[in-house]
Amino acid sequence: MASLLEGQARPIRLADIAKAAGVSHGTASNVFSRPEIVRAEVRERVKAVAEQMGYAGPDPKGRLLRAGKVNAIGVATTEPLSYFFDDPFARVMMAGISEACDATGAGIALVSAANQEKLAWNIQSALVDGFILFCIEGGSRLVDLTRERRLPFVALELGFQDETVSAIGVDNVAGARLAARHLAELGHRRFAVLSLGFADNRTGFVTPEVVRSAVYTGTRDRLAGYFEELSGFGIDTAKIPVYETENEEKSTRAGLEAIFARADPPTAILAMSDRMALIAIDWLRARGLAVPGDVSIVGFDGVPDGALSTPPLTTIAQPITEIGRRAARMILDHDGAVRRETMGVEFVVRGSTGPAPKA
C-alpha cells in the first residue's frame, strides 16, 4: 500500500533517518539537539545518512509542541499589515520592539485583524508567546479577543481604563498641559482642538455630553489637560471648538474646514496627534495661512516626520522607542503580573509655534 504512494515525496522525518541509520529515534534526536552526548562515530553516521536522504533537520513544528515556547512575540493591530511599515508612530515603536527582540534572539510575528472574522482567527491562531497590542482603534475588541488566548499581552496606546490589563502609556494630562501652556504663554487666546476619538465611529464637534461619556479615556485626559491649563490663563474653555477626527486625512481636513468656517477662527491649534498636526500644517498653508505667523500648532506623539515638515512641528514627544522596548521586554520576561507603566513625555519646541498675531 505504501508502495503505491512511493515517489510522493513525503518529507523525511527524524524517525526515517533513525531507522535508516539503525539507531533509535531518541539517539537520532540527540544527534541534532545535543550532539555532544552522542558517540562521535554514531553521530557522524547519522549525520551522513541525514545528509544523503536530504533531511531538512528537525521540523520546528514538531519541536514546538514539545518545547512549548515559540520564541516569537506577536504584534497585533486592527489596521492592515502595511500599517506597521507606513505609519511613522508604529515604525518607531516597532524599532524599539525590534531592539528588544534582537537582543534576546526572539522573532516578531505581525498580526493584522483588519476585518472582524479574520481578526479573531488571526489572533487565535498566531504562533507566539505573547502579544503586544496596538490599540489605536477598536482597542477594546482587540483586548477582549487577545485575553481569550490566555497568553501574556501588553496594550499600547490603550485609550480606555481597564486595570486588569498590562499596559504602557504616557502621562496624557501632563503632556497636554505642556502644550497648552506653551501656546498660552505665547499670547494665544483663541484655540481649537483637533481631537482623537472619544468613542468609535464618531467625527464632528464634540459636546460636553460626548466628553462625559467618553470610552477613550486617553482622549479625555488630553482634553482635560488642555482645558485645565487654559483655564488657568483665564480662558473660557467652553468656547473652544473641539473637533473629533479619525486621525486621518479626510476627517481632519473636514475638521479644519469646520473650525475655520466659524466666526473668530483660532490662532492656535492643539492637535492630539502629530498626524493631525501635520495635516493641519499642510491645510493651513494651502489656504494661505502662515504657520506659525497666523496660526500656531502643537502636535502630540513626537514622530520623526515632525522634525522634517515645513515648518518643523512643535510637539509633545512620547518616548516611543523606549515604550516599544519595554513592551517587548514585558512579554519576553513575563512573570504573570499585570503591569502598568506611565511614561513621561518631553516637550519639543520646533517651528510650528510662535507669538499670537497682533489682533
Place this chain on the structure above:
Amino acid sequence: MASLLEGQARPIRLADIAKAAGVSHGTASNVFSRPEIVRAEVRERVKAVAEQMGYAGPDPKGRLLRAGKVNAIGVATTEPLSYFFDDPFARVMMAGISEACDATGAGIALVSAANQEKLAWNIQSALVDGFILFCIEGGSRLVDLTRERRLPFVALELGFQDETVSAIGVDNVAGARLAARHLAELGHRRFAVLSLGFADNRTGFVTPEVVRSAVYTGTRDRLAGYFEELSGFGIDTAKIPVYETENEEKSTRAGLEAIFARADPPTAILAMSDRMALIAIDWLRARGLAVPGDVSIVGFDGVPDGALSTPPLTTIAQPITEIGRRAARMILDHDGAVRRETMGVEFVVRGSTGPAPKA
C-alpha cells in the same frame, strides 16, 4: 503525586474539557473546529464546560502539527530586525508583501540573522510556510541556510547568479543605461560611479580585475549598463572612477571624498542606489556644490524619500511594491517550480539632474 502539583496551573487541554464534559476528545475537538456536526445540546454543554474551566480554545501549537501549515510567511535578512522599519526600500517592499498577505489572511514573521550563529538558528526554527529573502548583503549565506529548510523561498535583490533559486529582480542593465543616457544627453562628459559591492567587505576604487571577478552580478550589470551607454556617446569609460561602498553613510562619504580629490572632478554621478545618491546630495551641498548646477546625480531604486529630498532625486525606479506582492504570492501559491522574474524599471526625472555646467 499529581496532587502535589495541584495549583501549578497547568494549562487546560482539550482532553480535559472532553473528560469533564463526558465526551470523547474527538467530539470535543469537533465542538471547536466543526461545530455544525455536533448535536446542539452536546455542543452547548461542552462549550459551557470549556468556558467554566477557563479553556483558551484549541492551542495552535497542537493544531499546527496536524495541519502542517503555519499560514505565515517569513521575511529574512542579515540586518537587525529594525531594518524592516527603518530602511525606505525595505519598507516599500514590506508594504507590497503585506498587501498580498492581507489578501489571503496570512501572517508575516520577521526573521533577523544579524549574527552568524543566531542566523542559522533563527532560519532553522522559524515557524513559516516559506521565506522571502532580502539579500541586500551576505546574500549567499542567507540563501544557503534557507535552502536547508527545504521550504519554498524567493530571493529579492539577489546580487549573484544562481539559476536554482527562485528570484525576482529588475533589469539592471536597462535601468543603468537609462540613467547614463539621460546624463550624457544633458551634455555631461565627466562621470563618477558610486557602486554597490562587487564582493563582500570591500570598499574603495574598483579595478577592472575586481569587476571581472565580481560575485555580485547585479552590481556588475549596472556598471555594464552605465559603461555600454556611455561608450555609445564616445566617452572613455576606462577613465571613469568607480567607487565601491557598503551602501551606507560612512563609505559613501569616503567615496565622495576620494572622487572629488582627483583631478578633473565629475559633473555627473551615477549612484547604484538612492541611498548613496541621497547621501551624495547632502555631501555635495555641504561642500558648496550645487545640485544639479555643478553636479548632477541619478539614483537607483525609486524609494519614496527620493521625492522629498532637496532637490528631489532623479532615479531609476524599481516597481518595489509590485515585487513585494509577487514575492509573497510566489510563496503563498507555491507550486514547487523555480521561478525567476525580471521586472522592468521606470525612469523618473526629478530635480537632481540638469545640463552639464559650461566648462
Place this chain on the structure above:
DNA sequence: CCTATTTTTTGAATCGATCCAAGTCATCCG
C-alpha cells in the same frame, strides 16, 4: 576475569490537537 563505574543508547511517554473508519442509536419505511 569479575565487579563497579561511567558513557551511550533505547524506547515508551508526552506535547495538544485533528482525522477518520467504525460503531451507536434513533427514526423511518414497507
Place this chain on the structure above:
DNA sequence: CGGATGACTTGGATCGATTCAAAAAATAGG
C-alpha cells in the same frame, strides 16, 4: 418487526519531534 437511513460519537492513529528512566555497552579498577 426487520432493515435501511441518517445523524452523531467514539477512540485509535497520526502529525514530528523531545525527554527521561532504565537498559546496555564500554571502561576502569582490583
